[in-house]
Amino acid sequence: MNIAVLGTGKVGSALGARLASRGHRVLYGSRTPAGADRLDHRSAVASSDLVVTALPGGDVLDVLGEIGEEALGDKILLDPSATITPQTAMGHISAGAAAQVQRRFPRTRVVKTLNTMNFTIMVDPLASVPAATVFVSGDDAAAKTVVTALLGDLGWPDTGIIDLGDIDTATATEQAGSLYFATVRALGDARFNLTVSR
Ligand SMILES: NC(=O)c1ccc[n+]([C@@H]2O[C@H](COP(=O)([O-])OP(=O)(O)OC[C@H]3O[C@@H](n4cnc5c(N)ncnc54)[C@H](OP(=O)(O)O)[C@@H]3O)[C@@H](O)[C@H]2O)c1
Numbered sequence: 168m169n170i171a172v173l174g175t176g177k178v179g180s181a182l183g184a185r186l187a188s189r190g191h192r193v194l195y196g197s198r199t200p201a202g203a204d205r206l207d208h209r210s211a212v213a214s215s216d217l218v219v220t221a222l223p224g225g226d227v228l229d230v231l232g233e234i235g236e237e238a239l240g241d242k243i244l245l246d247p248s249a250t251i252t253p254q255t256a257m258g259h260i261s262a263g264a265a266a267q268v269q270r271r272f273p274r275t276r277v278v279k280t281l282n283t284m285n286f287t288i289m290v291d292p293l294a295s296v297p298a299a300t301v302f303v304s305g306d307d308a309a310a311k312t313v314v315t316a317l318l319g320d321l322g323w324p325d326t327g328i329i330d331l332g333d334i335d336t337a338t339a340t341e342q343a344g345s346l347y348f349a350t351v352r353a354l355g356d357a358r359f360n361l362t363v364s365r
Contacts, residue, residue: 168313171196171215173208173230177286178247179221182321185290189320209234217243217313224250224264228271239275243310244268245317246337247281247289249344265337269306278305278314279337283347285357292322292360299323300362303330304337329363 172183173196187193194204196211212234220227227248250264265279280303281289292299301323305311351357
């Protein structure tokens, strides 16, 4: 599938490389376009079916606003972002971000996922942990089916993928950011996953 990855940092690079290695056509959207596969945000989105917002959470709405509602249309938007506040050292994360994006762009099919683990785990879930859970939230069932297939391409087993429900449930995983950062501090290591065991 044609995928636009907005942001060329740790998450964007890791997801883009892994999805490309699985046969997807990946174009990056960047503030500093360079070459044939690193375009400006709008150009990357124009030739994609699915958009990944691998951007600082606080910049997602601004970047999408510049791209525009018309260009985003009914594309699927996979949102792994976290909005980290200045109080992050205390574990505070802004929640409700994906729901806000969905309200601002009602035609675009927002799916929140991959926001509860480090980027190395996102693309290699079972390499360092024996079981792994990834949560999915979104209003559009077909979009969630597409995203679930992409998660499979990244190595997530079906049994580890939990569909929490509509986009408002993304608030729960966004709030889990506090637990995530507290655990990173306690372990001194980000190579773990918050996993549901039953
Ligand atoms: N790192 C993780 O393990 C992890 C885990 C879970 C969730 N997340 C979330 O995933 C998102 C990406 O994280 P990351 O670790 O990849 O961050 P990062 O390494 O800082 O990369 C973010 C990228 O976004 C672009 N960017 C930065 N500032 C921007 C701005 N003001 N306006 C537009 N674009 C800007 C840059 O790409 P260009 O220079 O190409 O424009 C930058 O490389 C964040 O929301 C983060 O909270 C990260």
